[in-house]
Amino acid sequence: MNTIGRMFRVSVLGESHGKCVGALIDGCPAGLEFPSALIEAELGRRKSGAKGTTARRESDEPMVMSGVFNGKTTGAPILILFENADADSSSYEKLKNTPRPSHADFASMKKYGRFADYRGGGHFSGRLTAGIVAAGAIAKSLLSKMEVRAHVIEAGGVKINGEPMEDSGFVDVLDSAIEEGDSLGAIVECRVSGVPAGLGEPFFDSLESAISHVAFSLPGIKGVEFGAGFSCARMRGSEFNDAIVDASGKTSTNNSGGINGGIGNSNELVFRVAVRPAASINKLQETVDLETGKKTEISIGGRHDACIALRVPVVLEAACAIVLLDMMLLEGKMKRVV
Amino acid sequence: MNTIGRMFRVSVLGESHGKCVGALIDGCPAGLEFPSALIEAELGRRKSGAKGTTARRESDEPMVMSGVFNGKTTGAPILILFENADADSSSYEKLKNTPRPSHADFASMKKYGRFADYRGGGHFSGRLTAGIVAAGAIAKSLLSKMEVRAHVIEAGGVKINGEPMEDSGFVDVLDSAIEEGDSLGAIVECRVSGVPAGLGEPFFDSLESAISHVAFSLPGIKGVEFGAGFSCARMRGSEFNDAIVDASGKTSTNNSGGINGGIGNSNELVFRVAVRPAASINKLQETVDLETGKKTEISIGGRHDACIALRVPVVLEAACAIVLLDMMLLEGKMKRVV
Amino acid sequence: MNTIGRMFRVSVLGESHGKCVGALIDGCPAGLEFPSALIEAELGRRKSGAKGTTARRESDEPMVMSGVFNGKTTGAPILILFENADADSSSYEKLKNTPRPSHADFASMKKYGRFADYRGGGHFSGRLTAGIVAAGAIAKSLLSKMEVRAHVIEAGGVKINGEPMEDSGFVDVLDSAIEEGDSLGAIVECRVSGVPAGLGEPFFDSLESAISHVAFSLPGIKGVEFGAGFSCARMRGSEFNDAIVDASGKTSTNNSGGINGGIGNSNELVFRVAVRPAASINKLQETVDLETGKKTEISIGGRHDACIALRVPVVLEAACAIVLLDMMLLEGKMKRVV
């Protein structure tokens, strides 16, 4: 439930304002040069601090507690922890009886009976993705023949086709959202080259199933589509079908997103996720006081991301790499000793 | 891999032109009056024959081979089989070296080394969904407090807000596609009332993850979105957030689709899937002859659905019910003896 | 729960006196020449009819319903069914309120609330092992470098070191048990050569864990031991430890049974199981009438095995082969296309 994968298994743990967050990684092949530099670089991409992201500053220094010996993975479980240092729980105490709209607060209370750690979202916090990023860096290191790349292609209604963001109109939209204490939604696209034809499991463990499963577990994702995605609804078969142009399976178009029948067809894997605007906003919102049962209004102070999607690409890449490595091991295309 | 679920586990089996297709259902609570009538009614909704669906006619009579005694479920695995009677494999022999564009043919060859049963799509056929529908009918019977309802809301570019289809402009579009030997994409929406607050598992087994996992395993699905879905990308938090209006968790809007933090929030569960146009069309398409390695063209004869989405709603409902029942059992909200 | 394995997954189904019993086998590598002859030979070894086994005669003809095409496995799930023909349920009706001592009857009623099919043991019947034997024959065919061999080494208190049984004193003991309407316990030993060093998963999925798990799921097994087994309790380390004699890991003794730290060490895998005497005997036994709550006595008519262990070796081999093949696939030592 807090674990993803069958062969390469990643479990997340921790709370936003507890002692730590982290990941336990089981089934990692032995003999991999532990990718400390890549892990740090990826964590750097995830970090907050840029415009539109929260002011909370965490050092995010990974503490490797097990599974690495003489600089190499051993085959035993790898535990990576991140201490929480800059947690400020003061603003949460007063919110504990007033569930925040479109946050996990209410659903969590119903599931865990008021015992959950509510501070900073607790176990539901986006901070949990630090462990996913670290695990993803390990997965990427093993998937040396694949390249996994995600970026924001639309945010706040503005198309962002390449970097830098500054040249798009997005900065203006972002500034206005920040000023109003509001937040913005976005679309992130992920592309993977080098996925071998034949990857994916039959029926219920299609590549689409596996990738959407992990993508929808990331905070804030409300849609996932592959290849032409929802636009296929307005296409005819003669328009949608990807003509095969050579014996390697290469197609002239890629409306299938690199997947047919749930299995990789050798073309680039392409998918997009919809990232909703952050639920935490400073604007007044209606909710209910669960002590009194009466309506009330709240404004969520604290430090928030105005556009969480800005930090999603590296997390989505990591989640995708974890799933693809797992599939490679299941398929026997990756050895258990490097 | 051909199995979905942890407590209520459904495995699919069979091939389009083999002896049978079916489902093995393990973990079904004991003591349920076996819902023969509902199963038949649901299979009737899935059946072909209407305009836009294949001319292949199968009786689809479920043969219950185990797990039912004196008309009630026993708690032991339930095997339901459907014989294949009206299979016509003649048109497939000539296609076996020319993978059909956007079909599973090429990917399957790469995975299974030419050993897969290629006739009628073999194990990748939409016919496998008959077993899912039967299992879904059992799940629905157990989920007596929920109502699961899906329907086509858009097809061939035409919005279909209610039935009957005849009153929309869709029929004209469908007729023209049939005439041209082409196919049409669509969007199907599913709504579930009665999902208890607190349902869903933490992190990697969110309700969205579980539902998208099974939805993307159905043939032809290329996108899944919850609540506001992809349109959330253009919304601000102040617009997206669903104000909570009473202590039961009811919200004034439902952009979250009934789910927060991956867990049910007591509101209606709402999601949509994009169904691509059927890959099998009569029009000439480019592909490669794998014997010669040269380009060639094919026209796919046989009997096909012009709009597979017309048969998707009952299958999507079934898949959703299977997942929700599994979650109810995991949560301990459903007993193992009725 | 009715399924064993992670990559090579075998699910059992059916009831003793229902329509059929069988197995669904998922994850079987594609391209294997389907081993019909071996399956029949193994089923022949399992068959009743010899002295000490039940008089129930079933043809045990395997019906292969899916997953095989042109005589080869396709990679899709293989369903194998066995029809029940010679079921005689007449003697069970009168037993349904008087649970048979040391049978599953009482426990089953408590679990399934009187809904279970009680005829002939229903889903708890030894007849379910037919499917395991068929699946085991497939596993053996794939494990071409291993030899899995089990035989009865002790029965009714008589050591049986080799065949034929007729030359041991066992026949006399068996005759006397049959005459008295009683039954006999036994010990079965299984040896596997060719297990590669390194096979087995860390900690909770040790080879011993995996093998004992499946062995204890077979009806009537009350003990499992590896290598020196329980006699290790009276040994000193200097006596128990197996000296390593060459770089291939060969040891001078094999008290470890071929496994150290849960992982194969290249020596012969050796384990033994204790098979209790059949619970069904003609002698009068005390039990309780659940309708009246009062004590009563029963004598179990019908056709029974006087020594179920005589039919265990082929089943134990099959169960062991299933687990070993699964481990080979997990380890990546076996390809998914033959």
Place this chain on the structure above:
Amino acid sequence: MNTIGRMFRVSVLGESHGKCVGALIDGCPAGLEFPSALIEAELGRRKSGAKGTTARRESDEPMVMSGVFNGKTTGAPILILFENADADSSSYEKLKNTPRPSHADFASMKKYGRFADYRGGGHFSGRLTAGIVAAGAIAKSLLSKMEVRAHVIEAGGVKINGEPMEDSGFVDVLDSAIEEGDSLGAIVECRVSGVPAGLGEPFFDSLESAISHVAFSLPGIKGVEFGAGFSCARMRGSEFNDAIVDASGKTSTNNSGGINGGIGNSNELVFRVAVRPAASINKLQETVDLETGKKTEISIGGRHDACIALRVPVVLEAACAIVLLDMMLLEGKMKRVV
């Protein structure tokens, strides 16, 4: 693989001479008063220091890193770590090319290609059981209606029917083994009262399967038997069968060990495990130098247990409690919020 359980899931991690060992516990019901005192008491029972156990002294202070808030479990994963302080790796460097007889060394090298941490047994060390004991204490706290009790019933060939050990002849045998630098095997029995009738899953997940699975994952276990166990091989059915004496399922004898058909029958659960003598002994032993390929002799210095079984009871209780809690959750007999 390093994880046991489906609903209550315990993962072990760490190495004997690395930074730490520990356990990640997922699926723990929310609202449990965190049983710090019981955890410490159980760890105390596991601790070394008594005669016959290693001189290595670890404080074994549990560090609770997540999943507990305001003194109660939250429903999120609980990470418990134990720092390694008293590790002395000096004696292991010289052993790294000479695999110790009946240790995991050789098998591990074959599996992990010399990348495993070999110091002190690394991830294969008995020290890993500290995490199991902590998880077991949590499980016991939740299983308030059950009592799980294990003790050594035979060691070094001496029957030990009750405590104290001093009054049996065992002390003399132990002294002589210590003096000779040798080690002793033993048998540990575990009894559980309060197991509800109906607990256990059908076929492959019988209670025996689940318990033996976890028992055989503990270091040094070479046999597991239930009820009459291996002695059933010499019993007749009329002797083995447990007469049922009342409607609660109580039986006059308990040769079945509380389990029929894999499912609890309401009587006491009884099983025994064979614990081999510790592999690490000071006596000279034959092995092979993997650098030269030649035979050599080693004497294993360092600090070892002369009778590891003395520390097994609390570990076996913990392992058993973990499995039983998991079964209770699967059965829906335990709520997910206390």
